[in-house]
Amino acid sequence: xxxxxxxxxxxxxxxxxxxxxxxxxxxxxxxxxxxxxxxxxxxxxxxxxxxxxxxxxxxxxxxxxxxxxxxxxxxxxxxxxxxxxxxxxxxxxxxxxxxxxxxxxxxxxxxxxxxxxxxxxxxxxxxxxxxxxxxxxxxxxxxxxxxxxxxxxxxxxxxxxxxxxxxxxxxxxxxxxxxxxxxxxxxxxxxxxxxxxxxxxxxxxxxxxxxxxxxxxxxxxxxxxxxxxxxxxxxxxxxxxxxxxxxxxxxxxxxxxxxxxxxxxxxxxxxxxxxxxxxxxxxxxxxxxxxxxxxxxxxxxxxxxxxxxxxxxxxxxxxxxxxxxxxxxxxxxxxxxxxxxxxxxxxxxxxxxxxxxxxxxxxxxxxxxxxxxxxxxxxxxxxx
Numbered sequence: 172x173x174x175x176x177x178x179x180x181x182x183x184x185x186x187x188x189x190x191x192x193x194x195x196x197x198x199x200x201x202x203x204x205x206x207x208x209x210x211x212x213x214x215x216x217x218x219x220x221x222x223x224x225x226x227x228x229x230x231x232x233x234x235x236x237x238x239x240x241x242x243x244x245x246x247x248x249x250x251x252x253x254x255x256x257x258x259x260x261x262x263x264x265x266x267x268x269x270x271x272x273x274x275x276x277x278x279x280x281x282x283x284x285x286x287x288x289x290x291x292x293x294x295x296x297x298x299x300x301x302x303x304x305x306x307x308x309x310x311x312x313x314x315x316x317x318x319x320x321x322x323x324x325x326x327x328x329x330x331x332x333x334x335x336x337x338x339x340x341x342x343x344x345x346x347x348x349x350x351x352x353x354x355x356x357x358x359x360x361x362x363x364x365x366x367x368x369x370x371x372x373x374x375x376x377x378x379x380x381x382x383x384x385x386x387x388x389x390x391x392x393x394x395x396x397x398x399x400x401x402x403x404x405x406x407x408x409x410x411x412x413x414x415x416x417x418x419x420x421x422x423x424x425x426x427x428x429x430x431x432x433x434x435x436x437x438x439x440x441x442x443x444x445x446x447x448x449x450x451x452x453x454x455x456x457x458x459x460x461x462x463x464x465x466x467x468x469x470x471x472x473x474x475x476x477x478x479x480x481x482x483x484x485x486x487x488x489x490x491x492x493x494x495x496x497x498x499x500x501x502x503x504x505x506x507x508x509x510x511x512x513x514x515x516x517x518x519x520x521x522x523x524x525x526x527x528x529x530x531x532x533x534x535x536x537x538x539x540x541x542x543x544x545x546x547x548x549x550x551x552x553x554x555x
Contacts (some may be wrong), residue, residue, distance in 0.1 A: 215231075233251050234312075236249045237249040237314050240503060240504075240505070244490065244506050245274045245275050246488070246492050246504065247492070247503070247506050248275070248314060248315050248316065248503070248504050249314070249502075251501045252499060252500040252501045254314075254316045254317070254320070254501070255496075255500065255501050255502045268289075268290075268349060268350070268352045269289065269290050269291040269296075269330070269349065269352075270285060270286040270288075270289020270350070271283075271284070271285050271286065271289070271291040271296060272284050272407075272462070273302070273315070273318075274488070275315040275318075276301070278310075278311050278312065279303050279310050279335075280310050280315065281299070281301055281302075282298055282299065282302065283298065283406050283462050283486055283488065284298045284404045284405070284460030284486070285297065285404060286373070286406065287354075287372050289350070289352055290348055290349065290350050291345075291347060292404070294345045294346075294347045295345065296334065296345060297460075298458065298459040298460035298486065299337065299459055300334040300335070301334060303333050303335055305318065305321040305330065305331075305332055306330060306331050308321060323349075324349050326349055326350060327349065327350075329346055329347065329348050329349075330347055330349060331344060331345070331346050332344070332345050333345075354373050355372070356372050356374070356377065356378045356381055357370070357372070357381035357382050357384075358370045358372075358385075359385035359386075359388065359389055361389060361394070361395065362399075365394055365395065365396045365553075366395070366396070367386070367448070368401065369382065369401065371402055371405055371416070371465075372404075373406065373408050374407055374408030374412040374413055374416070374463075374464040374465075375409065376409065376412070378408070378409075378412045378416065379415040379416055382419065383419065383447065386419065390447075390448070395448075396451060396452075396553075397452040397453070397454075397553045398448050398451055398453045398454070399453075399454050399456060399546070400420075400453060400455045400456070400468075400478070401456045402457050402461045402468065403460060403461060403482065403531070404458065404461070405460070405461055405462070405464075406462050407462045407463025407465055407466070407488065408463070409464065410467070413427070413463075413464035413467040413468055414426050414427065414467075416468055417471045417472065418443060418445075419447040419448075420446060420453060420472055421442035421471070421472070421475055421477055422442065422444050422445065422450075423441070423443075424441065424442050425440070425441055425513040426440045426441060426467070426471045427439075427440050427467045427470070427471055427510055427512065428510075428511045428513075429491060429508040429509065430508055430509055431491075431508030432507075433507070436491075436508040437508075442475075452553065453472065453477060453478040454478060454549045454552065454553070455468070455472055455473075455478045455479070455480050456481055456482050456545055456549060457469050457481070457484075457485050457523065458485070458531055459484065459485070460486065461482075461485040461486060461523075462486035462487075463488045463489070465485065466485045466489060466510070466518045466522060466523050467512075467518070469485065469523045470512040470513075470516075470518060470523045471513060473526065474512050474513040474514050475513060479526050479527065479552075480523065480524075480527070481525055481526065481527045481549055481552075482525050482527075482531065483528065483530055483531065484522045484523070484524050484525065484528075485518075485522035486522055487518060487519060487521055487522035488518070488519070489509055489510040489511075489519035489520075489521075490506045490508070490509045490510065490519055491509070491510070492504050492505065493505055527548070529544065529545050531544065531545050
């Protein structure tokens, strides 16, 4: 009887919470709603009575809550108090990582992009790979944060990840040594004494300042006639930096807008006068690992006819997540708005399509035109 009473209390508790949230919006379908509550109660009871192993009720409820959020989109999720605390704790110098940006799709971890010059990129992990096993543990059934925590560990320790890749019949296994991930977000170089090459690896707090500094350095020699902005394998970052960096190459016009259910999430961002490269020709390199803020910059420059996009279709992460603390000291990561290009198109799931489609042959972006076919093509376009 104890187990049955526990199930009834839990179900009643869930019903009260769900009713508070959905009562107004779903008042016309209230009968169906109650039917689902009864069904959920029945399922819980069957699990308690029939499942082969003893089940931790609190853990089951965490998975149920996370399941509701994950059903909305791959970027919404639940963090229990322990995971939320770990996320808030500064662990620099204590934990190492692999250097990949990930999301959850179909119950497994999907690689958005491996970050340049990190253990994952050097090992050969690619954007779009699915991580199905971490060491000896299956990823299926775990939350995104649980999977991320499994990948974290002491600097210098090894981890084995098993991935599935489209086009390959067999799984690939990578043994990778964890490192402290430090990203220099901007690097630049002058190619053929005339083309300013700028690689932007991430959109962190200092990316705009670093990019401005690199442009000034390239402009000082008075030899730069054109520019290549490389956003390949850039997982994104701060919206404010995406707006600032787009503005560096524009004189006016809309950059991006965000739209959500609440009016405060509906915003438009515009460029101010002052193109930092003075209208010189610009090519932007993109690939499947270009996501979020990278897509904002690429899409804005394409829509405003300021740049030619070259490479592959971008990832398609065009949404804004907010971390919302809960009473139990946990939190939810919830999508609150979506990005829209000046054309009015959403980036979500579609991504940004290049003007010139060229699939990459080498994922090692080393500013080498003999091995990097996309960069080589861009240079040829400027060279005539």
